[in-house]
Structures are given as C-alpha cells and as structure tokens.
Amino acid sequence: MDISIVSLLATLIVAATPILLAATGELIVEKSGVLNLGVEGMMIIGAICGFIAAVNTDSPLIGFIVAALAGAALSLLFAVLTQYLLANQVASGLALTLFGLGLSALLGHRYSGIRPPSSPKMEWFGMAELPVVGPIFFNHDMMVYFSIFLVLMVWVFLKFTRGGLVLRAVGENHDAAHALGYKVIRIRILAIMFGGACAGMGGAYLSLVRVPQWTEGMTAGAGWIALAIVVFASWKPWRLILGAYLFGGVTILQLNLQANGFDMPVSYLSMAPYLVTIVVLVIMSSDRTRASLNAPASLGKIFHASS
Amino acid sequence: MIRLEPRTNPSQAMIILTPILAVLATMVVGGILFVTLGKNPFEAIRMIFWDPLLGEHAFYYRGQILVKAAPLIMIALGLSFGFRAGIWNIGAEGQFIMGAVIGGATGLALYPLNSFIVFPLMIVMGALGGFLWAMIPAFLKIRFNANEILVSLMLVYVAFNFLIGMVTGPLRNPDGFNFPESRSFQDFPAAHNPELWAGTGIHLGVLFTLGFVILAYIMITRHIFGFNVRLAGQAPRAAKFAGVSPNKMIAICLGLSGALAGMAGLFEVTGPAGKLTTTFPLGYGFTAIIVAFLGRLHPIGILLAGLLMAVTYVGGDIIQSQLSLPKASIQVFQGMLLFFLLAVDVLVNFRLRISKRNSK
Numbered sequence: 001m002d003i004s005i006v007s008l009l010a011t012l013i014v015a016a017t018p019i020l021l022a023a024t025g026e027l028i029v030e031k032s033g034v035l036n037l038g039v040e041g042m043m044i045i046g047a048i049c050g051f052i053a054a055v056n057t058d059s060p061l062i063g064f065i066v067a068a069l070a071g072a073a074l075s076l077l078f079a080v081l082t083q084y085l086l087a088n089q090v091a092s093g094l095a096l097t098l099f100g101l102g103l104s105a106l107l108g109h110r111y112s113g114i115r116p117p118s119s120p121k122m123e124w125f126g127m128a129e130l131p132v133v134g135p136i137f138f139n140h141d142m143m144v145y146f147s148i149f150l151v152l153m154v155w156v157f158l159k160f161t162r163g164g165l166v167l168r169a170v171g172e173n174h175d176a177a178h179a180l181g182y183k184v185i186r187i188r189i190l191a192i193m194f195g196g197a198c199a200g201m202g203g204a205y206l207s208l209v210r211v212p213q214w215t216e217g218m219t220a221g222a223g224w225i226a227l228a229i230v231v232f233a234s235w236k237p238w239r240l241i242l243g244a245y246l247f248g249g250v251t252i253l254q255l256n257l258q259a260n261g262f263d264m265p266v267s268y269l270s271m272a273p274y275l276v277t278i279v280v281l282v283i284m285s286s287d288r289t290r291a292s293l294n295a296p297a298s299l300g301k302i303f304h305a306s307s
Numbered sequence: 308m309i310r311l312e313p314r315t316n317p318s319q320a321m322i323i324l325t326p327i328l329a330v331l332a333t334m335v336v337g338g339i340l341f342v343t344l345g346k347n348p349f350e351a352i353r354m355i356f357w358d359p360l361l362g363e364h365a366f367y368y369r370g371q372i373l374v375k376a377a378p379l380i381m382i383a384l385g386l387s388f389g390f391r392a393g394i395w396n397i398g399a400e401g402q403f404i405m406g407a408v409i410g411g412a413t414g415l416a417l418y419p420l421n422s423f424i425v426f427p428l429m430i431v432m433g434a435l436g437g438f439l440w441a442m443i444p445a446f447l448k449i450r451f452n453a454n455e456i457l458v459s460l461m462l463v464y465v466a467f468n469f470l471i472g473m474v475t476g477p478l479r480n481p482d483g484f485n486f487p488e489s490r491s492f493q494d495f496p497a498a499h500n501p502e503l504w505a506g507t508g509i510h511l512g513v514l515f516t517l518g519f520v521i522l523a524y525i526m527i528t529r530h531i532f533g534f535n536v537r538l539a540g541q542a543p544r545a546a547k548f549a550g551v552s553p554n555k556m557i558a559i560c561l562g563l564s565g566a567l568a569g570m571a572g573l574f575e576v577t578g579p580a581g582k583l584t585t586t587f588p589l590g591y592g593f594t595a596i597i598v599a600f601l602g603r604l605h606p607i608g609i610l611l612a613g614l615l616m617a618v619t620y621v622g623g624d625i626i627q628s629q630l631s632l633p634k635a636s637i638q639v640f641q642g643m644l645l646f647f648l649l650a651v652d653v654l655v656n657f658r659l660r661i662s663k664r665n666s667k
Contacts, residue, residue, distance in 0.1 A: 081649050085650050087650065087652060094645075095645040098641070098642040098645065099645070102636075105635030106635040106639050265476055267471040271464070271469070274464045281447075281457055281458060282447055282451045282453045286450075288452050304313075
C-alpha cells in the first residue's frame with residue numbers, strides 16, 4: 001500500500017474546506033439563536049450558481065462571490081419564514097434543503113460534464129517549494145486561507161467586539177435582548193444571511209475546486225456534516241477547524257484506501273465519513289449538562305415581540 | 308403597516324384553508340417559474356394537476372397515482388406521530404432502503420421456495436429492518452443525547468451505501484449479467500407484490516396503507532397513545548407530570564415511523580420497482596416529510612396530501628416528456644409547496660391587523 005502522508009495532509013485540507021466554510025456560517029446563525037437546517041440546500045445552490053458564474057466569466061473569484069450572494073438570497077427565504085412568519089425552524093430548514101436540491105438540479109441540468117476554470121494557487125514567496133511543509137500548507141488556492149481567516153474573524157467578532165456581544169445576547173435570551181432595545185429580528189436576519197453566504201461559498205468550493213465539476217446532488221450530505229461539526233465544536237470557532245479537518249482526514253483516508261485496492265468493497269468504505277460523524281456527535285452530546293451549557297439558550301426558539 | 312396579532316385559539320377554518328391557499332400560491336409562482344423556462348404556464352399547470360386525474364390518458368395515470376401515493380402516505384403516517392411529539396425522524400429514506408434490502412434479502416434467501424409463507428415473512432422482515440434502523444438514532448438519543456435529526460440523516464447515506472454494497476455483492480443476481488441489481492421479484496411469484504386488479508395500480512401495499520390510515524386515525528383521536536403524543540408535543544412538562552416517559556416516546560415514535568417506512572420500502576421493491584437496484588430509492592422518504600406537513604400531521608389530511616403529491620409526481624413525468632422540462636422542475640414545485648404552507652401557517656395562530664404606522 002502506497003499512501004504518502006504529505007499528499008494525504010494536503011488533500012485533507014482541500015476536503016475539509018467546504019465544510020469548514022459552511023460550519024463557520026452556521027456557527028454565527030446558531031449563536032444568534034436560530035437553527036437553520038437548510039445548510040445542505042444553500043450549499044448546493046452556491047455550488048451551482050458559483051459554477052455557472054465561474055464558467056461564464058472564466059473567473060473563479062466571481063464564482064465564489066456569486067455563490068455567496070446566491071446562498072444569502074436563499075437563506076433570506078428561511079429568514080422571512082422563521083423571523084416574520086414565525087414558522088417552525090426545523091421544518092423551514094428542511095424545506096430550504098429540499099427546495100435547494102430541486103432548484104440546483106433545474107439550474108444545472110445543462111452544466112454537467114463541463115470543467116470550471118481552475119483556481120490559481122496562492123503565492124507565498126516560494127514557500128511552496130519547502131519540503132513537507134510547503135505542499136501541506138503553502139500550495140493551496142485562496143479559499144483555503146480565506147476559510148481559516150474567516151474562522152479567525154468570527155472568533156474576534158464574537159469574543160472582542162460589541163457586535164459579537166449583542167449577537168450572543170440575542171442567542172442566549174432574546175426577550176432580555178429585546179428589552180434592552182436590540183433589534184432581535186434584524187440581527188437574526190443578518191446572521192442567517194451570513195450563514196447563507198458562507199454555505200454558498202462552501203458549496204462553490206466543492207464544484208469549483210474540490211471535485212471540480214457539477215453533478216446533481218453533489219453535496220452528498222456535506223451540509224448536514226457541517227451542522228454536526230458545529231455541535232462537535234461546542235459552538236467555539238477554533239474547534240470548527242479541528243472538526244472539519246478530522247472529517248476531511250476520514251474522507252481522504254477512505255478515498256486513498258479505495259484507490260489502493262484495500263480489500264473491502266468501496267461502498268462500505270464510503271460509509272466512513274458518515275459513521276465517524278455519528279460517533280463524534282455521540283461523544284460530544286453524551287455529557288448532557290456540558291452540552292446544554294455550551295448551546296445558545298434560545299436556540300431554535302421562536303421570538304415574537306409582544307409589543 | 309401589517310401587524311400580527313395572536314389568536315386566543317387556533318383558527319379551525321384556517322387549519323383547513325391554509326393547505327389550499329398554499330397549493331394555489333404554488334400554482335401561481337410555479338406558473339411564473341414555467342414562464343421563465345419558456346413554457347406556457349397554463350399548459351404546464353394543467354398537465355401537472357389535471358391530466359393525471361381527468362385528462363385523456365387518465366385511465367393509465369390514475370393507477371400510477373395510487374402506486375406513488377401509497378409509500379408516501381405510509382411513511383408520512385409514521386412520521387406524523389413523531390413530528391407531533393417534537394421527535395424529528397428525517398431519515399425515513401434510509402429506513403425505507405433498509406426495509407427493502409432486509410425484506411428483499413429474506414425473500415431472495417428463500418428462492419425458489421414457492422410457499423405462501425414467503426411474502427408475509429418478507430413484510431415482517433421489511434418492517435423489522437426499518438424499525439431497527441430507526442432504533443439506532445432512538446438509542447443514541449436516549450442513551451447519549453445525540454441529535455436524532457443529524458443521526459437519522461447520516462444513516463440515510465450509510466443505508467444507501469449499504470444498498471450499493473449488497474447489490475454489487477451478496478444480493479447480485481447470480482443468473483444476471485453482472486449488473487448491480489438483484490434477482491427480479493417478478494420471476495419469483497412467492498415474493499412478488501403484483502397489481503391485484505389490472506390497470507388499477509392497487510397492490511397489497513395500497514391496501515395496507517388504507518388500513519394504516521384508519522388505524523392511525525383511531526390512534527390519534529381515540530387512543531391514549533395519540534393523546535400522549537399530542538401532549539408531549541404541546542406541553543412537554545405537563546406530559547412529564549402526567550407520567551409520559553420522554554424516552555419511551557422517542558423509542559416508540561422513531562420505531563413506529565421506521566417500521567412503516569421499512570414496510571413501504573418492501574412493498575415498493577417487490578412491486579412497482581421489481582428489484583433492488585442502485586437507483587431504486589426515489590426520495591419518497593424525503594417527500595413524505597412534505598406530505599406529513601401538508602396533511603397537518605392528521606391521518607385524513609395525510610391521505611389527501613399524499614394523493615396530491617402523487618398527482619404532482621405523475622404530472623411531473625408528463626411535463627418532463629411532453630414539454631421536455633428537466634425532472635428537477637417538479638422537485639422545485641414540491642419544495643415551493645412546503646415553503647408556502649409554512650408561510651401561510653401563521654394565519655392559524657395569528658390574525659393580520661392593518662394599522663397606521665403613526666398610531667403606535
């Protein structure tokens with residue numbers, strides 16, 4: 001069996017990036033007290049819209065921008081349903097996923113089998129030439145570094161800024177936040193749109209870099225795994241990286257085992273990422289008191305101002 | 308400015324009116340969608356809603372409607388109990404697959420035994436397969452507090468890969484040409500779920516579905532279990548004081564929905580689908596979620612919603628072939644329906660008040 005650790009680690013980062021992006025967005029959404037289960041739908045809409053934009057403009061950057069806009073636009077549907085029309089968040093999130101999967105298939109049915117423009121690697125002053133460290137850390141496209149930068153920004157925002165404090169207050173106790181004069185609904189809508197934009201970019205990373213082409217239903221549960229990783233991270237930004245890279249590692253390892261003719265049918269190996277996600281969820285949730293301390297207290301609850 | 312004012316009691320009229328409103332809104336916006344796709348919207352809407360029921364070839368389509376409605380209704384009935392109690396099994400697709408695989412494998416293991424016992428045994432094993440698959444999230448929720456939404460959904464992908472593993476491995480047709488598919492159940496009379504009356508589309512699964520609708524109706528309106536389910540959903544603390552164990556609720560609701568989904572899978576694979584293949588799951592497990600909500604989680608409502616959704620499936624096939632629209636357009640249509648339903652739902656518990664902005 002021939003598996004190079006260096007290339008394994010390098011591809012692991014690529015496999016983890018879409019999920020890291022989507023999970024970062026969802027973390028902000030959940031911190032504001034909203035549970036959006038539509039990540040999968042927003043990701044796949046981002047995947048196809050970004051793909052269409054990138055193919056037609058020949059620019060991956062425009063692809064990612066369009067994907068973010070498309071994800072945010074779709075999330076706005078969820079925002080209107082849950083924030084203004086007070087719909088059940090679980091059902092609305094599911095609706096978003098079902099709708100997104102259908103719409104993406106409709107938009108994309110002329111785009112399968114096309115190769116998107118390739119995303120250029122970031123230039124790190126020749127550091128990509130370094131042995132071992134180079135290919136692992138300095139030989140990626142822009143979005144890989146952006147995803148980590150985004151986690152950093154989210155951490156700073158939540159921990160050190162006034163805006164972050166307000167967001168967390170809204171997520172912990174929306175009635176108290178409302179009494180203090182914060183616009184609960186406006187803040188939540190902004191958070192939902194941020195989540196949509198991040199999920200859209202994550203989806204576009206799948207179709208533009210990771211795969212890279214468009215196939216129907218290509219997210220294959222990535223959005224749901226991103227949701228699980230937010231739980232795994234106990235709603236702490238830095239742990240998202242750990243969770244996403246762990247998942248990326250499992251995915252890449254099973255792909256490598258498949259490619260190397262490991263003596264096990266491919267379909268059983270393909271179960272691995274999903275099974276690992278379940279195991280991780282079980283471990284993180286089993287301590288009930290800690291799990292409930294970490295989760296935002298108003299998560300999934302409907303807010304309707306009485307006056 | 309429009310303001311929402313809470314109603315003291317949910318509006319009974321709105322409970323019945325809102326699904327109809329949602330369907331109308333979907334027709335309007337769906338029509339706009341068809342215009343943007345460059346098709347005549349009236350023609351498309353007619354093909355989706357009218358032709359399957361009363362059009363020229365409706366005698367053929369009507370049977371198809373029953374074939375598609377039966378699994379949707381059967382799965383949605385099971386889901387509705389959990390949804391009422393706030394237990395979200397969204398992995399019915401996985402339980403559907405496992406029911407088909409386990410039940411189907413039971414039959415295939417007995418090939419070519421031609422005994423009357425084969426098919427009943429397969430039904431039981433199919434239900435058991437779905438039941439056990441649903442007990443995984445139930446157990447993990449009860450014992451480890453793991454979120455049942457995420458676990459049941461992850462298990463859909465596991466089940467799908469398991470199906471692929473089975474049809475490319477142990478269950479591959481030994482007399483076939485190495486295609487990834489099982490032996491056809493049509494060639495195995497004891498395990499076949501045939502159309503009972505030619506042209507009607509009615510197979511044993513359709514009859515079972517009808518029976519379950521009646522049974523579910525009795526359960527939810529007359530039986531203490533139905534009362535407990537409603538209690539657990541609307542007032543969890545009161546339910547606890549009344550002695551309803553939340554853990555037992557989780558196990559029963561997930562197990563029940565799993566068993567029904569598994570049975571639906573078995574009827575589907577031995578009847579309309581005919582054999583286990585990698586393309587056999589059609590997403591009924593996910594569409595059933597829409598059916599459950601559209602039917603207001605009520606057995607009679609689910610029956611009607613399932614039929615309506617089946618009509619859109621058949622109508623979707625018609626527009627696909629006659630207007631050469633992609634298959635996905637009907638999926639968009641169904642997703643839209645759920646959106647509108649959730650949107651107009653607000654009218655059940657709130658009434659709209661129009662007030663002048665400066666009066667505040």
